Amino acid sequence: MTTEKDNWQLYEVFVRGKRGLNHVHVGSLHAADDRMALTHARDLYTRRNEGVSIWVVRSGNITASTRDEKDPFFVPSADKVYRHPTFYDIPDDVPHI
Amino acid sequence: MSDDHVHLTLAEGHEDDTRWAYGTGFEDPLHGVDSAVPDGIDAGELAAVCVALADDALVLAQRLAEWTTRAPELEEEVALANIGLDLLGQARLLYSRAGQVDGTGRDEDAYAYFRDAGDFRNVRLAELPGGDFAFCVARLLALSAWRLAHFERLTASDDPVLAAIAAKGVKELSYHRQYAAEWVVRLGDGTAESHHRMQDALEQIAPYLDELFTAYDVEDEVGAVLKQVTKAAGVPLPTCRPLPGAGRDGEHTEHLAPLLAELQSLARAHPDATW
Numbered sequence: 001m002t003t004e005k006d007n008w009q010l011y012e013v014f015v016r017g018k019r020g021l022n023h024v025h026v027g028s029l030h031a032a033d034d035r036m037a038l039t040h041a042r043d044l045y046t047r048r049n050e051g052v053s054i055w056v057v058r059s060g061n062i063t064a065s066t067r068d069e070k071d072p073f074f075v076p077s078a079d080k081v082y083r084h085p086t087f088y089d090i091p092d093d094v095p096h097i
Numbered sequence: 098m099s100d101d102h103v104h105l106t107l108a109e110g111h112e113d114d115t116r117w118a119y120g121t122g123f124e125d126p127l128h129g130v131d132s133a134v135p136d137g138i139d140a141g142e143l144a145a146v147c148v149a150l151a152d153d154a155l156v157l158a159q160r161l162a163e164w165t166t167r168a169p170e171l172e173e174e175v176a177l178a179n180i181g182l183d184l185l186g187q188a189r190l191l192y193s194r195a196g197q198v199d200g201t202g203r204d205e206d207a208y209a210y211f212r213d214a215g216d217f218r219n220v221r222l223a224e225l226p227g228g229d230f231a232f233c234v235a236r237l238l239a240l241s242a243w244r245l246a247h248f249e250r251l252t253a254s255d256d257p258v259l260a261a262i263a264a265k266g267v268k269e270l271s272y273h274r275q276y277a278a279e280w281v282v283r284l285g286d287g288t289a290e291s292h293h294r295m296q297d298a299l300e301q302i303a304p305y306l307d308e309l310f311t312a313y314d315v316e317d318e319v320g321a322v323l324k325q326v327t328k329a330a331g332v333p334l335p336t337c338r339p340l341p342g343a344g345r346d347g348e349h350t351e352h353l354a355p356l357l358a359e360l361q362s363l364a365r366a367h368p369d370a371t372w
Contacts, residue, residue, distance in 0.1 A: 031172070039176070039275075043175050
């Protein structure tokens with residue numbers, strides 16, 4: 001049997017905590033459409049003063065890498081130390097690096 | 098960034114405010130506001146305004162809290178609880194202000210827990226019992242549209258404390274009105290069943306709308322909002338004869354006393370308890 005509930009989509013929620021920072025994934029929720037997803041996200045994920053901006057996106061619209069791809073995707077970068085900016089002196093007053 | 102998580106990120110730099118689990122930077126809406134009653138203000142009248150608006154908020158907050166564990170969706174339950182807590186916050190500030198200006202020095206608990214139904218001055222629309230979700234959002238639309246219009250005028254109040262409380266409330270009420278309006282449209286313009294329920298809900302609230310418009314002339318403004326939303330919902334706002342009597346004069350429906358009995362039972366059983 002199909003119920004109304006089956007029409008509700010799963011959404012992923014991203015919140016930007018402060019100006020200058022990135023939107024960060026905080027969780028997911030169900031909603032009937034994009035607008036409702038946004039208000040639900042506001043009510044569920046920003047009620048403790050966490051955010052200044054919200055993104056919601058249907059979970060089905062996210063293309064994710066799979067566990068099977070873990071080795072070919074990520075292991076090759078593990079030994080390329082020269083790709084890290086470790087040869088610079090970073091000033092103490094530069095955060096978020 | 099190693100701890101690329103919004104909650105941890107927010108906690109940074111707020112070590113002095115560790116009681117908050119997540120968000121920080123909370124503002125006291127009355128910070129720096131002089132609490133002395135300005136010259137030329139009728140203290141009794143000011144206290145009466147504060148108590149009436151606080152009673153509306155407290156009673157509606159209680160009705161919204163009744164949806165906890167009963168809402169159709171988890172997300173809606175949290176949304177309704179959030180709105181109720183916003184209203185409870187407004188009620189606390191308004192009761193505290195009333196106690197400062199009416200000369201009794203009563204605290205917020207004295208107003209909330211130790212007055213009987215006949216002493217409450219809330220409009221009757223706030224105290225009507227739960228109903229279905231359509232009734233919940235229809236009532237919330239009417240009360241938040243009206244309260245928002247009222248608070249917008251109160252931001253220019255001669256009393257700086259009331260003006261500050263109103264300024265804080267305007268932002269909250271704008272969201273409450275938007276939330277309710279979206280649901281009224283969604284239900285009115287939804288299935289045959291939801292349309293029918295929204296029609297019933299609007300018929301139930303219609304007789305109680307008239308008594309909202311006493312202190313300020315906001316009837317045209319609120320009426321326009323309600324017309325706009327109900328038009329979008331495809332459910333006309335019924336016109337009907339207003340009910341006689343006024344909650345503002347202490348004349349309530351039979352539903353207020355049981356609501357207060359539940360609300361007040363703990364505080365009355367254990368006076369002066371803290372928790």
